[in-house]
Amino acid sequence: MALHLAILAVLASLASALAPIPFHRSHRLLKGLAFLLLAISGIAAVTGGFLALFAEKPAELLLPVGLPWLHCHLRLDPLAGFFLAIIGLITLVVSLYGPTYVREYQGGPQPLLVLTLFTGLFVGGMYLLVLAADAFSFMASWEIMSVSSYFLVAFQHQHAKNRAAAFLYLLMAQVGGLCILLAYGVLAAFGDGFTFAAMASAQLDSSWSTIAFLLAFVGFGMKAGVVPLHVWLPQAHPVAPSHISALMSGVMLKVAVYGFIRFTYFLLGDILWQWGVLTLFIGSASALLGVLYALMQHDLKRLLAYHSVENIGIIYMGLGLSMIFAGSALPGLATLGLIAALYHCLNHAVFKSLLFLGAGAIIHQSHEHDLEQMGGLIRRMPVTAVCFLVGCISISALPPFNGFVSEWLTFQAALQGSALQGGVLSSLIPLAAAVLALTGALAAACFVKVYGIAFLGLPRSRHARKARIPQPAMLTAQGILAALCLVLGILPTWTVGVLNRIARDLLGHGLPEATAHGWLWLTPMDPRQASYGAPLTLLGIGLACLLAYLLLHPRKQTPIRTGAAWDCGFGPLSPRMQYTATAFSMPLRRVFRPVWSVSEGLEDTGTGRAYRLKIGDWAWLKVYQPLGALLLAAARRVTLIQGGNIRAYLAYSFFTLLFLLWVIV
Amino acid sequence: MIGWLLAISQALLFLLAAPLMAGWVKWLKCRLQNRKGPPPWQPYRDLAKLFGKEVVLAETASPVFRVAPYMVFSVTALAGSVVPLLTVGLPTSAIADVIVLIGFFALARFFLALAGMDVGTAFGGMGSSREMTISSLAEPALLLAVFTLAMTVASTNLSTVIAHLATEPPQLYPSFIFAALAMALVAVAETGRVPIDNPATHLELTMTHEAMILEYSSRHLALMEWAAMMKLLLYGVLLANLFIPWGVGLTFTPAAVGWGLLAITAKLFFLGIILAVTETSLAKMRLFRVPQYLSLAFILSLIGLLSHVILER
Incomplete structure (x- = not known):
């Protein structure tokens, strides 16, 4: 049943690519058909994924297509089901958001058909990828995903910048694909054939399995965008249409993480702790550098793309901890790390898509990409402002929203480092926790900047002053994701209970204690060690707010008097006097200066002198x-x-x- | 049941005692500077006065500006209710461990900084930018200091940590000295005291917290000020009960709670003196010296952690 639904999802997404071709003359029909089929595929994928999570045993199917000696093997186990549900969920929301958003491209130089065709293929490729159970169909769907997303990045190819970004993306996707192919090659050489079942039973000595691991690490890391393989990400994500950015950042990066987990935990099996150290190190570097580079951006979508690097880093940190513990024969703690990483995958998919859809709404209404030109949007687009605020709080890992829970679990995993034997390792792991703390704090700073500059204050340009409320469908899409951010944040025990099934499937070990104390309390190891009552937190904040309001608010309601803001007695304030995004991040730029290649100075513009600041990425330059x-x-x-x-x-x-x-x- | 009652009354005590702590430090500072100074209960009068005033909002203020004081106040109050003040083992302390507590601080700060950016003046943006810079450097140091304790006790639950440290025979952990020093440095930075920020000034070159709340008036201002006082008390209680845990009630008997009250009063009394003396003897630091100060805190907490791993395992 679950697998049939999954196949239905694949077919519906492929149909959404192909079915509208005859109707490409009517924009209305084209959009309606394509996005309706995409929504159906999303619903089917979410349902199928959920059924697979609760199924007794994985569903398998052999399709009589593919190579003559290697038919297409499909398998839907809890891990695949989880990622299938993530893809389906975001696809569903995007298909709600898409029809109004793509109105912008109607009558543009590119036919809309190109967009819907490759969106369908892209989503279908991702569905197929998580279902694949042999190397051939895995690589085929990987390439479908990569190549069709290349066309989506290059959609507005009249700009040279977009072509360059798309080319870089394709190049890196191909190099990454090659590494993955080689990694499968190593496994296939030792195992008997190209099916995952055969590869999983392959007996590798530790040097060959390390080679396979490193190849897979580079291959999947390139797609996931870990430092220093991230350079395509901040170039490709901003130039794609916003709903595609949401799919790429929210989902495609997770598919790469899926591939990495599948390869390491399922196919390689015997994990060495050294792999975990590498993963943890690269993850920490990605998290910290990602957020530091994000802080310096003032193109909204580029900033969000750098935050994807950060969040992938956090996911890799959880995976790295899990692998270290798994390699040190501590399966219980390995489970904790894995669950933290999987939880963050889900959370990042939800809040990053929410933020990209919010950014898309801003761009759609004001045609501004640059934070320095925005301001005061909370008055023009109040619903988007509320949803975007939820996204900002979630991504900054603040309670009671979802980003906090997964980071909290990662912290808990990192704090168990003293269970390890080696002194060096057990003192390095808390350092990773410190990096995570710094990352979270910097992310909060960055999103205060984003929200404060874009939504609060005074409009800095005519476009921002004239922005209008987006269409209801766009608002609904954002509202659904914002609600999910809250639900995933205050009901972590349910989510962890579901993720437990995946961990039991992969590691043979769950976290029985985590959910043993009812839905109110999340207790990963032992209630005496650590507990988090997320619903009570929300209740506490709500109650305190209500009490403060009831007790301290005056009974007599008089209209509130307003006056001009304090201008130091120098006359009226103008929007140009506000802090800018560049100014906001200036103290941090001074503190962490060596991290970026900074060139700043004054330049003559003819009419006067202007401040010029250029932030370069060392990885790109060096x-x-x-x-x-x-x-x-x-x-x-x-x-x-x-x-x-x-x-x-x-x-x-x-x-x-x-x-x-x-x-x- | 008695646990919940005690938890609620402790939270209320926390709310009500916060202005007294701030007033006590202020009075001491004035005495040390040979001034007469307002009495320690002056903050209560100030708050009462502010609650009675009429609100004047800036024309450019958005709803965030009006929601923020309530959020900042209630999140800080919630943070206060989960920290063991008089006794350990209260049911509220299971809601949040120390990482969640730091998350609460961050949430309150997030809204405070947003409120600063809302009106669209340069002052607010300046305050928010500085606040977020300082806190993003302080938070890792704080967490690392807390982790040192957490790893010693193998728990991040504040109640468990304090109960464990209070019941075992007094012994000197070298790591705790470093952690306590680091946490004290962070506490000074996070509560906006000299030498990082000066709560008594409105000079634009020096202020951080005051710049963010410059546009507030009346009850909104009162809530913001009260939250700041609670934060000061909160850091005081954390320092006092984590590093000098003796005296905290371990049961819910009236005697234990009474001793707990006495003990925490004495500890905060002395912490207030230390704070007032350091504030009087130090000058405010330049903003761009603050990162060095905070990296010192970070290094101290790192040394604490390493000495725990090397010496005490």
Whole structure:
């Protein structure tokens, strides 16, 4: 049943790609059909995923398609079901949001059909990927996902910037895909065939399994966007249409995490603690650098893209802790880390999609990407402002919303480091917790900046002053995600109870204590050790607010007097006197200066002098640019043989033929 | 049942005692500076006066500006109700462990900083920017200091930690000295005292907290001020009960609660003196020296953690 629903989801998304083709002349019909089918696929995927989470045993199916000797194996176990449900959920919300959002592209230089075609293929590829149970169908759906998202990134290809971002994305996706292919190759060489079942039973010695792990780490890390493989992310996400950014950032990165978990926990099995150290280190670096780079951005979508790097880092930290514990024969603690990571996957999918949809609503209404041009939007778009605030609180890991719960679980996992034998390791792990604390605090600073600059204060441009309320469908989509942020935040015991099933499936061990004390209390290890009463927190805040309001508010209601804000007696305030996003982050820029390549100064603009600030990414400047230059130089050398002389070419062919004959005979 | 009653009365006591602590420090400071100074109960009068005044809002204020005081106040009050003040083992202390407590501080700060940015003046933005900078550096140091204790006791639950430390025979953990020093440094920074911020000034070059609440008046201002006083008391109680846990009631008997009250009063009395003396003898620091100060706190807490791992395991 669950697997049938999942297949229905795949078929519906493929239909949403293909069915509207005959109707491409009518925008209305095209949009309606495409997004309706996408919504159906989302519902089917969520239902199927949930059924799989509660199923007794995984459903399997052999489809008679694919290579002659390797048919397409499908398998839906709790892990796949969980990620299938995440994809379905965000797809459903996006299909609610999409029809009004894409109105912007109607009558533009690109036909709308391109957008719906590749959206359907993209979503279908992701569904198929989590269902795949052999390397061939996995790689095929991986490529469908990568290539169709390339076309979505390049959708507005009239801008050179977008083409460059899309090309970089495709390049890195292909390199990553190659690494994953090689990793499967190692497993297939030791196992008997390309099915996951055969690979999982392969007996590898530790050096070969480490090689396979490293290849998979690079391959999946490139798609997930961990530092230093993240450079495509802040370029590709901002240029895609906003609902696609929500899908890419909220879901596609999680699919990469799924691949990593599937490969490490399911296919490799015997986890070494050294892998965990690497994952934890890279995760910590991604989390910290991601948030620091995000702080310096003032393009809203670019900023959110850097926050994806941060959150993927937090997920990797949970996974790294889990792998360290798993490699040290502490399955209970390994479960805690894994559950923290999976919970953060779900949370990040929800709040990051919410933020991207909110950013999309702002862009749709004001046509501004730049924070420095926004301001005062809370008056123009109040519902979006409330939903966006929920997203900001969630991503800043503040109680009682969802981001806090998963970070709290990660903290709890990190605090168990003293259970390990090695002194160095058990003192390094709390340091990772400190990095996580710094990341959370910096994220809060960053989102105070985003919300304060974009929604509060005075409008900084004419566009921001003229923004209008978005259409109800767009608001509903944001409202659903905002409500989910709260539900996942105050009912963590239910979610952990569900995630327990995945952990039991992968590690053979659950967290029985976590949910043993009723739905009010989340107690990962032991109630005496740590507990968090999320519903009571919300109740407490609500009650205290209500009491303060009832007791302290005057009975006599007089209209509140308003006056001008304090201007130091110098005359009226103008929007230009407000703090800007650049000014807000200036103290932190000074504190963490070596992290970025900063160039600032004054430049003459003809009419006056202007402050100029450029923030560069060291990874891009020091690793990718030299590498690109090197490749280009090497390619130039090779062009020497391409002289344009027909006799030389004939000679090449002749010698190649001779060489081949020599090799074969 | 008695647990819940005690928890509620403790939370109320916390609310009501907060202005007294602030007034006590202020009175002491005035005495140390050879001034007469307002009596320690002056903050109660100030609050009462503010609650009676008429609200004047800035024309550009949005609903966030009016919601923020209630959020800041109630979250800080909730934080106060989960910290063991008189006795340990209260049912409220299971709601939040120490990480959640720090999360509460962060939530209150988030709304405070948003309120600062709301009116659209340069003052508010400046205060918010500084506050978020300082706190984002202080929070890791605070967490690391707390983790040192948590790892010693193998629990992040404040009640468990305090009960464990209070019942075992007094012994000197080197790691605790570092952790206590780090936490004291953080407490000074987070509660906006000299040398990080000066609660008594409205000079734009120096203020942080006051800049954010500059546009507030009447009951909104009162709630913000009260929340700041609670935060001061909260850090005092944390320092006192975590590092000098003796005297905290371990049961709910009247005698234990009475001793707990006496003990915490004495501890806060002396903490107030220490704070007043340091505030009088130090000058306010330049803003860009603050990161060095906070990195000292971070290094101290890191040393504390490492000495726990190396020496005490």
